Amino acid sequence: MIQQADSSVYSVSKTSPPQASAFNKLLTVLDRNIRFLFPLPAFLIALGLFIYPLFELFRISMCRWELTTTDPRTFVWFANFVQAFIRDTHFWKSVWLMLYFAFASVSVQLVTGFALALMLNREFKGESVVRMLLLFPIIATPVAMSLTWSMMMNPFMGVLNYLFSLIGLGPSEWAANTATVMPALILVEVWHWTPFMMLVLLAGLKSLPKDPYEAAIIDGASRVQVFFKITLPLMQPYIVLVIILRLIHGFRVFDKIFVISGGGPNRASETLNLMIYHEAFAALNYGYASALGVIMLVIIFIISLGIFRYRERDWSY
Amino acid sequence: METHRLKRIIVRVGFVAACIVSIVFFIFPFCWVLLMSLKTPDAAQSIPPTFIFRPTFENFREVLSQGAFLNALKNSIIVTFFTLVANLIISLPASYIIARRRQKWLSFGILFTQMAPWIVFLLPWYIIFKKLGLYDTYIGLVLVNLTFMIPFTIWLMLGFFEDVPVEVEEAAWLDGCSYTGTFVRIVIPLVKGGIITITTLGFMGVWNVFIFPLVLSGYQAQTLPVLVYGFLVDDSLNFGPMSAAAVLITLPVVAFVLLNQKYFQRGIALGGRK
Structure with missing residues (x-):
């Protein structure tokens, strides 16, 4: 007690300005509790913007709440979920579209990305230029590129139909037709993310050991054999990793679909993501949208749990 | 032969x-x-498309003379800048502590935020932000941008902090430097590469983000991606100005990333490693 009083008297009597001493005091407090105070802001943001909103989401999902009504919510238990599972004809289709979009685009990306990586896995003139040009799709603003693709895919004035006509193909309606809208969107997604796939796989290829290849050449193995018996097994961890990364992303693609097709025509490309947006901010069915959100969260949670258990052994921290 | x-x-x-x-x-x-x-409206709509034409900057002039575009440009710059700065101030100390005291349970939390479907979180955010008056403000947008930047930064910086030898810090402590002082003066300069990497990737992420400002901003804080989308809504056949707007919004981010290309490629390789 006395000591404390002494020290405070001492610090005041010193010639240093009081502000500096306050700053020093703050620094001492920070230093003593560094392990709590350093992560505190990040923790508060997690609490305020992840944990609390989640509770809010669960609560709203059990209410009937249309944003148009003045007296907002009535508690309805699981009526919103029942509506999604049983009554809403589009719900299951939107889940299917979400899975279809993700799996189809990732498998095409994997093939194209791997082919590109194998092709570029050598030293040649202009290597850095080629690599730089391939970065462009990843960097560019997705909305701007979606706009560009939607102009290119315009059924009447688009350049893609013109290019089709040059090689003797008939015009396609692209995103304006229920049959072609999903392939068209998947094409844009593949264009966007193949370079990323290629870069990660190329980094993997460059890190492979040389010995097995030398042994294979001595044994007289053919190129195809080398690829299937050596490259593919050695690359397995990288392949699994990029598939995981891209799948997780694929489930929640929003920008492209929203800009190019808007979920249409006739809801043919309305994935769960888009459906939630439409229910909440176009139809203003807030309670129902939240229930859909909870379902989407559960789906993604189950998938990520599976991934986490699979990856647990090489997770390094 | x-x-x-x-x-x-x-x-x-x-x-x-x-x-x-x-x-x-x-x-x-x-x-x-x-x-x-660079085409005139007639050239832009001609079928078959023309490849040789007299270039014009009319579209760019039209876009740049719109008050809405300049407003969105200003908003984009402000939101991107403050998100990146706040992200470093918040994430670096947190990542440093986590790196020094390896905590495994955190990895799942971080993994989950990387998988979060943003549209789902936007539902409660919209309600909360309306209530708190954060709707259509810079603070609101910076906050939601931080939700994806912070976990990513903490996760990416872990590797960089782990590479700093503890001996260096111990030497500083012995010389009488405080923990905080050591962190700011010794450790931060040693992870400069990581900071540039995260700023490059972050610039790209924040500048390009569309869904947050789409839901959480009106006109006041509207950023460029939302505005550019508006061109399509207004007149989907007016290709010229739409293209000019798309070019203008993409140029800064491409230029910035290509300037830091080395760090960008390393960031992608790091993202693939773990």
């Missing part, structure tokens, strides 16, 4: 051809939008 040489030439030609075809595929939309942005 002859057939061997012939085979090598064929392989060579095939390689070059494949390179050209793939580059054309990935670069074509960029060239196309650039061409469109």
Whole structure:
């Protein structure tokens, strides 16, 4: 007690300005509790913007709440979920579209990305230029590129139909037709993310050991054999990793679909993501949208749990 | 011998051809939008498309003279800048502590935020932000941008902090430097590479983000991606100004990332490692 009083008297009597001493005091407090105070802001943001909103989401999902009504919510238990599972004809289709979009685009990306990586896995003139040009799709603003693709895919004035006509193909309606809208969107997604796939796989290829290849050449193995018996097994961890990364992303693609097709025509490309947006901010069915959100969260949670258990052994921290 | 040489030439030609075809595929939309942005309305809508024409900057002038565009440009710059700064101030100390005290349970939390479907979180955010008056404000947008930046930064910086030898810090402590002082003066300069990497990737992420400002901003804080989308809504056949806007919004981010290309490529490789 006395000591404390002494020290405070001492610090005041010193010639240093009081502000500096306050700053020093703050620094001492920070230093003593560094392990709590350093992560505190990040923790508060997690609490305020992840944990609390989640509770809010669960609560709203059990209410009937249309944003148009003045007296907002009535508690309805699981009526919103029942509506999604049983009554809403589009719900299951939107889940299917979400899975279809993700799996189809990732498998095409994997093939194209791997082919590109194998092709570029050598030293040649202009290597850095080629690599730089391939970065462009990843960097560019997705909305701007979606706009560009939607102009290119315009059924009447688009350049893609013109290019089709040059090689003797008939015009396609692209995103304006229920049959072609999903392939068209998947094409844009593949264009966007193949370079990323290629870069990660190329980094993997460059890190492979040389010995097995030398042994294979001595044994007289053919190129195809080398690829299937050596490259593919050695690359397995990288392949699994990029598939995981891209799948997780694929489930929640929003920008492209929203800009190019808007979920249409006739809801043919309305994935769960888009459906939630439409229910909440176009139809203003807030309670129902939240229930859909909870379902989407559960789906993604189950998938990520599976991934986490699979990856647990090489997770390094 | 002859057939061997012939085979090598064929392989060579095939390689070059494949390179050209793939580059054309990935670069074509960029060239196309650039061409469109320089065309007059008549040229832009002609069928078949013209490849030779007299370029005009009319579209750019039209876009740049709109008050809404300048407003969105200003908003984009402000939101991006403050998000990146706040992100470093919040994430670096947190990542440092986590790196020094390895905590495994955190990895799942971080993994989950990386998988979060943003539209789901936007539902409660919208309600909360309306209530708190954060709707259509810079603070609101910076906050939601931080939700994806912070976990990513903490996760990416872990590796960099782990590479700093503890001995260096211990030496500083022995010399009487405080923990905080050591962190700011000794550790931070040693992870500069990580900071540039995260700022490059972050600039790209924040500048390009569309869904947050789409839901959480009106006119006041509207950023460029939302505004550019508006061109499509207003008149989907007016290709010229739409292209000019697309070019203008993409230029800064491409320029910034290409300037830091080395760090960007390393960031992608790091993202693939773990």
